[in-house]
Amino acid sequence: MFDFLKQYYPVFVEGTAQTIIISIIGILIGILLGLIFVMMRLSKIKVLSYIARVYIAIVRGTPAMIQVMLIYYTLSKVLEVPQIQFLGSGLDRVIPGSIALGINSGAYTAEIFRSGIISIPKGQTEAGLSLGLSDRTTMFSIVLPQAVRNILPALGNEFISLVKESSVLFYIGVQEVTAQALGVGGTLYDFVPPLIVAALIYFVLTFILSQLMQLLEKKMGRKYLQSN
Numbered sequence: 001m002f003d004f005l006k007q008y009y010p011v012f013v014e015g016t017a018q019t020i021i022i023s024i025i026g027i028l029i030g031i032l033l034g035l036i037f038v039m040m041r042l043s044k045i046k047v048l049s050y051i052a053r054v055y056i057a058i059v060r061g062t063p064a065m066i067q068v069m070l071i072y073y074t075l076s077k078v079l080e081v082p083q084i085q086f087l088g089s090g091l092d093r094v095i096p097g098s099i100a101l102g103i104n105s106g107a108y109t110a111e112i113f114r115s116g117i118i119s120i121p122k123g124q125t126e127a128g129l130s131l132g133l134s135d136r137t138t139m140f141s142i143v144l145p146q147a148v149r150n151i152l153p154a155l156g157n158e159f160i161s162l163v164k165e166s167s168v169l170f171y172i173g174v175q176e177v178t179a180q181a182l183g184v185g186g187t188l189y190d191f192v193p194p195l196i197v198a199a200l201i202y203f204v205l206t207f208i209l210s211q212l213m214q215l216l217e218k219k220m221g222r223k224y225l226q227s228n
Contacts, residue, residue, distance in 0.1 A: 001193050002193055002197070004184065004188055004193065004194070005197065008184045008187075008194075011180045011183070011184060012177065012180055012181070012184075012197060012198075012201065014175070014180065015175055015176050015177040015178075015179065015180030015181070015198075015201075016177055016201055016205070018094075018174065018175055018176045018177075019163070019166050019176040019177045019201075019202075019205065020205065021094075021098075022094060022097060022098045022101065022166055022169065022174065022176065023101070023159075023162055023163045023166050023205075025098040025101075025102065026098050026101030026102045026104075026105055026162050026166065027102075027105065027159050027162060028102070029098070029099065029101070029102020029103070029105070029106065030101070030102045030103075030104075030105025030106045030108075030109045030158070030162065031109060032102075032106070033102060033103065033105075033106025033107075033109070033110070034105070034106050034107075034108075034109025034110040034112070034113050035110075035113065036106075036110075037052045037055060037056065037106060037107070037110040038052075038110040038111075038113040038114050038117065039139075040052035041053065041056070041110060041114055042114065042117065052110065055106075055107060056107045056110055056111060058107075059103065059104055059106070059107035059108075060107050060108065060111075064100075064101075064104050064165050064168050065168045065171060067100055067103065067104055068096075068097060068100040068101070068104075068168050068169060068171065068172060069171060069172060071096055071099060071100040071103065072093065072096040072097065072100065072172045075095075075096040075099070076092065076096065093169075093172050093173045093174050094174055096172070097169040097172055097174045100169075101162060101165065101166060101169070104162075104165070105158060105159075105162050108158050108161075109155070109158055112151050112154045112155055112158060113144075113147065113151065115151065115154070116146075116147030116148065116150045116151035116154075117139075117143055117144065117147045119147065119150055120143050120146050120147055120150075124142055124143055124146065125138055125139075125142070125143060127142070128141070128142045128143075148220075149220045152213060152216060152217045152220065153213070153217065155213070156209070156210060156213030156214075156217075159209060159213070160206045160209055160210060163202065163205055163206055163209065164202055164206065167202075170182065177198045177201050177202065178198055180194075180198075181194040181195050181197060181198035182194070182195075
């Protein structure tokens, strides 16, 4: 059933590498945007808070596939990204695709950060301000570290979802795992075995990521216990 792997395994290796890279880029962009927009969302400046609310509502209320295609076709008109081949895909497709994943993840990450921040007792903020710390220093030195520890499971789930959602990039020609599996299936005139291989690859990637997040949770938990 899987004899085709002898010939096509390099294709799946290439697609896996592509998936890992675009997922890492998407996660990093998502974390950055999440932090920016959660600060805007909680800001006392109404305009900033409104912009953050609109961004989060639009991204969470529209399909990831449409977002990817809109960003790809928009950026292709505005920016001239060199069509350099990278693991079987042009950078003119990989870069917009990774940005789209990050923008999508940023909205969910912002809400995850917000839930963590508001879960911290107000006394923590008041204590920091009473010591003469600024609002920003209090947030990033006292509140946010505690919030991150509380939201690690939710962040892990979001990162796992992003890895799986990277499959929508095959719509814009990015040769990640799903695209490679469909290509092999078309060559073999049998899509089931290649798609099973793709599913197993996604399972392994998400399983490894979940284990890493659990290790991080335990490490941060030990640090918290030691500090108390």
